[in-house]
Amino acid sequence: MAASSEGDARRALVGAYREVVDLGLTELSSGNLSVRFGDGMLISPTGASGESISEDSLVYIGSEDSWDPGQKPSSEWQLHARIYRGSAATQAVVHTHSDYCVAVACHSKPLPGFHYMVGAFGGDDVPCVPYNTFGSDELARDVADALKTRSACLMSNHGATARGGNLSAAVKLAHRLEISCRHYVLARALGEPRHLTPEEWSEFHRRFGNTGYGRPAS
Numbered sequence: 475m476a477a478s479s480e481g482d483a484r485r486a487l488v489g490a491y492r493e494v495v496d497l498g499l500t501e502l503s504s505g506n507l508s509v510r511f512g513d514g515m516l517i518s519p520t521g522a523s524g525e526s527i528s529e530d531s532l533v534y535i536g537s538e539d540s541w542d543p544g545q546k547p548s549s550e551w552q553l554h555a556r557i558y559r560g561s562a563a564t565q566a567v568v569h570t571h572s573d574y575c576v577a578v579a580c581h582s583k584p585l586p587g588f589h590y591m592v593g594a595f596g597g598d599d600v601p602c603v604p605y606n607t608f609g610s611d612e613l614a615r616d617v618a619d620a621l622k623t624r625s626a627c628l629m630s631n632h633g634a635t636a637r638g639g640n641l642s643a644a645v646k647l648a649h650r651l652e653i654s655c656r657h658y659v660l661a662r663a664l665g666e667p668r669h670l671t672p673e674e675w676s677e678f679h680r681r682f683g684n685t686g687y688g689r690p691a692s
């Protein structure tokens with residue numbers, strides 16, 4: 475549900491930022507969050523932390539990719555802007571460097587379909603986009619492309635990004651991806667775990683689609 479006023483949207487975004495910190499998904503100033511607002515988005519400022527984030531510090535970036543020159547949005551603002559342009563239903567984006575997502579992403583490989591909840595992100599695995607410098611056009615493009623059909627992706631040698639139909643859903647997906655990556659790292663201690671078969675995935679997505687539970691915004 476879209477926030478009814480800019481004040482509501484700013485309060486909600488600060489609350490979500492602190493929730494991501496409380497969940498342990500962001501430490502120091504590694505994460506950034508945004509919410510669609512008006513013709514653009516509200517996004518956390520560069521260098522934000524759980525202590526420093528405030529409603530006034532959030533930056534509004536309009537449809538022309540412009541903002542108040544006195545403010546400094548997150549260095550990943552292009553990544554957020556491209557995701558909103560590529561997915562009309564997306565209302566919120568969460569980018570983190572959470573521990574287990576980073577651990578898996580540093581292998582530059584997708585999170586495989588080793589557990590049925592991997593399917594909660596819209597496919598049979600969670601893709602990992604190639605490494606590019608933080609804040610670059612290339613990284614923003616690759617993440618936005620991956621998130622056209624998935625609700626989350628890993629970013630090689632970097633972290634993860636999730637999108638949702640509201641802030642709460644995007645935070646939950648970022649948390650869920652961290653849990654799935656943790657399970658994979660634990661399972662890998664005994665060797666590569668069994669992956670679900672194509673038939674098992676078909677059955678999963680048939681059931682999952684019927685419940686609508688956690689489906690990615692399209």
Ligand SMILES: [Zn+2]
Pocket residue numbers: 504550569570571608632633
């Ligand atoms: Zn990052």
